Amino acid sequence: MSLLVTGSIGIDTVEAPWGTVSGALGGSSVYFSFAASFFCPVRLVGVVGDDCPADFLQPLLEHPAIDTAGLEVRAGSKTFRWHGRYHQDVNRRQTVKVELNVLAEHPPAIPESFRDSEFVFLANTHPGLQMDLLRQLPRARLVVADTMDLWIENEPEALAELLGVIDGLVLNDSEARQLTGLSNVIAAGREIVEKVQARRQGRPGRRGFLVIKKGEHGSVLFADGEVCALPGYPLAKVVDPTGAGDSFAGAMMGRLAASGDLSAAGLRRAMAFGTVTASFAIEDFSLNRLRSISRERIDQRLAEFEEMLRI
Amino acid sequence: MSLLVTGSIGIDTVEAPWGTVSGALGGSSVYFSFAASFFCPVRLVGVVGDDCPADFLQPLLEHPAIDTAGLEVRAGSKTFRWHGRYHQDVNRRQTVKVELNVLAEHPPAIPESFRDSEFVFLANTHPGLQMDLLRQLPRARLVVADTMDLWIENEPEALAELLGVIDGLVLNDSEARQLTGLSNVIAAGREIVEKVQARRQGRPGRRGFLVIKKGEHGSVLFADGEVCALPGYPLAKVVDPTGAGDSFAGAMMGRLAASGDLSAAGLRRAMAFGTVTASFAIEDFSLNRLRSISRERIDQRLAEFEEMLRI
Secondary structure, three states: OOEEEEOOOEEEEEEEOOEEEEEEEEOHHHHHHHHHOOOOOEEEEEEEEOOOOOOOOHHHHOOOOEEEEEEEEEOOOOOEEEEEEEOOOOOOEEEEEEEOHHHHOOOOOOOHHHOOOOEEEEOOOOHHHHHHHHHOOOOOOEEEEEOOHHHHHHOHHHHHHHHOOOOEEEEEHHHHHHHHOOOOHHHHHHHHHHHHOOOOOOOOOOOOEEEEEOHHHOEEEEEOOEEEEEOOOOOOOOOOOOOHHHHHHHHHHHHHHHHOOOOHHHHHHHHHHHHHHHHHHOOOOOOHHHHHOOHHHHHHHHHHHHHHOOO | OOEEEEOOOEEEEEEEOOEEEEEEEEOHHHHHHHHHOOOOOEEEEEEEEOOOOOOOOHHHHOOOOEEEEEEEEEOOOOOEEEEEEEOOOOOOEEEEEEEOHHHHOOOOOOOHHHOOOOEEEEOOOOHHHHHHHHHOOOOOOEEEEEOOHHHHHHOHHHHHHHHOOOOEEEEEHHHHHHHHOOOOHHHHHHHHHHHHOOOOOOOOOOOOEEEEEOHHHOEEEEEOOEEEEEOOOOOOOOOOOOOHHHHHHHHHHHHHHHHOOOOHHHHHHHHHHHHHHHHHHOOOOOOHHHHHOOHHHHHHHHHHHHHHOOO
């Protein structure tokens, strides 16, 4: 089934004690699209300025499973830029510089050919903008959104409105705590999922669910009154955690769109695919690792993950 | 098979925003024994002073599966006391006061009737003392030890000697990082397990293994070159995390002694039993919850945990 993502496309600089990349392709919708493309075709909606180097977008444009009809190159604007620094402990990230540029302007239009999309992922942006984008997708049957601390803090009403119309939400553990004021992640998740379940009247689809991402510690799914915690895939070396959460969401949504299985067990399996796909993404800088692997490698690691969890 | 534990017995005071207990039965060997007793009989070696209230030790003395022949009440000495405080976020623990008392004296003797013990757990104490205790157990075939930051920092040589003679080690993630200087827990675990594998010459048993405990985030097993990460059992309410690690170790060792299955799969299942047993321990203050449940409740939660991990 058709899967659409809207989110950022960025020019990233990433520094770590073991290496640095600059001018690298990044952004939430890009990591999402590459991860999802292992499972089904992806429709990308995003915007860059006309300052991108000639071959910068090439990996997106030439990808056979990523439809870039919704990729706008806006004349006179500048591309979103992000500069981050990791330390020896990669769980410590420092944002050196952010230039929103074109992301602070009006959002890209959703092309006519994308309007029948059924599976939709609204990567993190202003919740009002997420609502605007969603209104252009009347056929959406599974809408999942991401958000961040900034909107939880500054736009609680717009965010509450969004929570009432989506089917699923993806958050970090710190965001789940912030949203509820509860320190226990399981209690926080239960409270949030009740809000998510107050979804738009009359809209087909499944009842609300929530995934809380805990980085190296894995993720927790709240669906149908049940809680499922999965560990992270154990890696002895993490090169660049940038985009891990978006890769996780991409593989999860890709799997859901491909299988159409929205049961609690189907969501759990999709979350497992998200876990192992994200574990590849962080093994190298930028999209290098995701671009070098095949679906077979993902299935192989999923089988290892499955075996590891056989208690 | 016979399981022996040596460790502390304490008079605990625990404060939390939702309640306080004082003068409660605690200590590493006590939590361990109650948790292990669901799986097999346990032999307890520990020492208290003669200041214990009359009925204080009753739950230990009357327990049909805990053999207290190694429990010494030392005249003229005072019992170990620990006073801790938890905050709204129970992962933040503050030690208000520690009185080592009898723990700072010579250790209890291992009674003749316990000398044939085959499964041995050396709860955290000075590594030199752990070595002394182990020398009194010539029939030990699976020896697992716990340790703490204090000994890693101050007694590295005694600890290295201990690591060379034991079969398994249980650590917190912060201790694993401290022991290796590595921030990645998986890399740290791999390095430690190589040391543990340098076990005593000619001693029967299995090759060294390591379990790293990550609190609410679960645990990681390193055995036979493989890494297995399990999540914590998801709980929306934690009342008192005191003794969680010892309960985990108790159930794990109890299961290993009962099943005799020391394969990597056997260790994994034992770790799963440790996880669910510890999840009960933290649902109430002191030993209240462990004392109120049956083996059937543990098996039931293990089945739920198993189902949750079926991806």
